[in-house]
Amino acid sequence: MMQRLRILHLEDDPMDAELVLATLSAAGLEVDVHLVSQREEFVLALSRGGIDLILADFALPSFDGMSALLIVRGQYPDLPFVFVSGKLGEEAAIESLKSGATDYVLKNRLSRLVPAVQRALTEAKERAKQRKMEKELERAYTEIQKRAEDYRNLFNSIRDVIVVTDHKGKILHVNQPALQETFGYLPEEVVEQNIGILFTDDDRAIGLELFESKGGAQGRLIELDFRRKNGESYDGELYALKRLDRNGVPTGNIGIFRDISERKKTEEALRESELRHYQFQLELKYAAEIQARLLPRSYPQIPCFDIAARCIPAKQVGGDFFDWQVVSPTVVNLTLGDVMGKGMAAAMLMATVRASLHAVTMYNAPAQAVRLAEQALGLDLENSESFVTLFHGQLNAVRRSLTFVDCGHGFVFVRRADGTVEDLSPRGLPLGVPGDKLYQEGVVDFGKDDALILFSDGLIDARPELSLNNQRIAQQIAELPSAEAMVERLVALTAQTDPQPDDITILVVRCTA
Template structure:
């Protein structure tokens, strides 16, 4: 059902108002007409709104049509306004149209009223459509401008330099501040100039043309590593991603290049290669050092009547500061040593070799106490200069007497497990080598019977499993039921779990009295 036309009619003659309604009805216009004759009624109707058209007499006793027209155009500028008057001179008609009236119809020619109303409504509808279109266009332009601004901001915020050129490689667009940061140029320095200005040499400029820009047809973009030149003349190595620029029809319209300064990356890569080379060389040196250190340890177990000897050393790094050693001077006499240099790694390993060599030099013709005194005199200066010290347990095993004479230089990790399972500690105990010059070391002696086991170990055994609160008693219990010194060494090493990473060097030496 067609919506009825809502009309406000300013008219003081009821018969004229009725005649207007009849004319509109005869023209097929379904209307709801509100007739007013006074200014306050007209103003109240405008305030309420809701009308589609206003008809007005030009001259009323207390109110006039031109004033009504001005009120309407001030409040409702888009609503159609048609004068329907008995008298309307040519000048008044022209003035009314200039003031915003849509049309005018004389009461003596109401046959024009229907077409005039139809035309006024059509024009109002077209104006409304035009204003909506203009509004939509304005919004579209605003959106386009916003997107263009966003694109410009994005384009200029990219840290790589983006250069857009035409087919002859003349620069059309370039982003700041990347251009300034990388090349030192301002936009006006390069726009409308050949992009050759950015290259360090002509060969690199020609290379990009040959591989991408001058090639016929569609060519995939390529990443090239070339040399470029800054405004101040400095040459740097960079990457250029070169590609052709196509329009929406797939036609090449120029070129696009993305430049990136990779000089710092190249320096970092070179430094990394040097570092890797040095690391490899160090690994080789450490491997050789580990082989040499392993060869310094005894290669075979000693053969001494009535006793079974075994040992094992597991460095925390490729090389370590722990060591064990023995020197057999006769079938029934052997010197045993277990040492632990403070720290681990290469520095500890170097000191370990020095300590071992010093002991070798003084052991054969001296008692344990005298040997340690001489070794301490030889090593003190080196240990003091290196700000290090060595805990050391050194002793002489006499298989005929079944005795073990020893000196403990601050080591302490030693006990004897008797055949009946009891555990004895060994004393006395002195200071480590390198702590105090001129130390007088006291010598102790312990007798060994069949089934007794002498155990020496480093603090790495304790450090490997601190949660177990390992002590001599617990370690001694691990030896029960083991039939050889080697089995006992393996049992104690297994107790540590050999953690990874290993906190410290782990060394165990076992002497078992079998007769």
């Protein structure tokens, strides 16, 4: 079904407009005509779009056809425009055609109207088709230009040197600035030259064998020594392959030259680094073994009490430690320390702290022992800009009590036999933190099945999603029959953590009678 023809008709005489419509309809044309007589109406109708053809009287009382033509051509260069006028002089007719009118028809010769309209529509279609073709050609040309430019940019942007030769090894093309950056040559200095100028004397024969071959290089990757323009040689990598035409026939060779001198240095440095790393790991392994041996190897045997502990470094070595000293068959000193940080630095400081404490705890009460240790360690802690949280206590089996000093540690509580949790106080500053230190002792008494739980902050850090606190930890060890079982249960809480965020140390003292 033919689409209805949409016409904008500029005419101030309704009778003439009816006559034009009748003429078009009589010829079998299905038309929708929008009749206007004023400039404003014309411009508004034009702006709405959807117009196939414009018919216009040449002269109207308030608006003329030539002005309408100029408006149309300014916005729609290809829209068919036919003058239908009562009279139109020869000069006016010529001027209208020069200004872009498609045709003109006199009102007293409307027999020409339908052929003029049909010709105008045909020409408009042809012009639209031609313009479309021109735009497609323009787009195609632009795309070709863009692809050529992209290829040139890509070719010249590659940091490896790409050399194109004929079968005799004569250089035809080379990319810049890679050539100048790598070899020091400008393209005009190597084009038409034999590719042998890029190789050292020792490797020139191998290079020429790849490029002076009519069959073309076979996609070979080889390391050779290349020579720069200034005579300097360097380690290089060459990938040589055939240059093929569109039919796959070899027409020469392509060489991709890469400077690998820095890579060689890096590989050598990496080998040295790996060797140093291996040596360090070996030393670290020995350090871990020594640190493990520094911790007590057996649990103290003391009447009415069950004692167990575990220390799990976050790395091979760590800054946490636990320790005990048997003062007498019924008295034992217990210590848990946490040096700030982890790894080798913390481990070294941990050994110093442990040794200092060991030297003073045997014959001194807890507060005095910690005070003496802090005096001995003060300068080391200041120089290392570190500190140590520490819990140190003396357990007396006869009195079933623990006298303790808490130096900023805080991760300790007593789980009573009935399940209640009791926090310990007082608490002081960590070792190494400036302040007016006055270490105060606290005392906690034990009943049967009461347990002292002492741990480092690594236990909390390992499972933050569990929101571990003293109450929750106490629930985890309820009804367990021994101190060792309690330690193992708490250690098991951290088994899912990988990597372990911090050192984990746990010490449990359980009253058995």
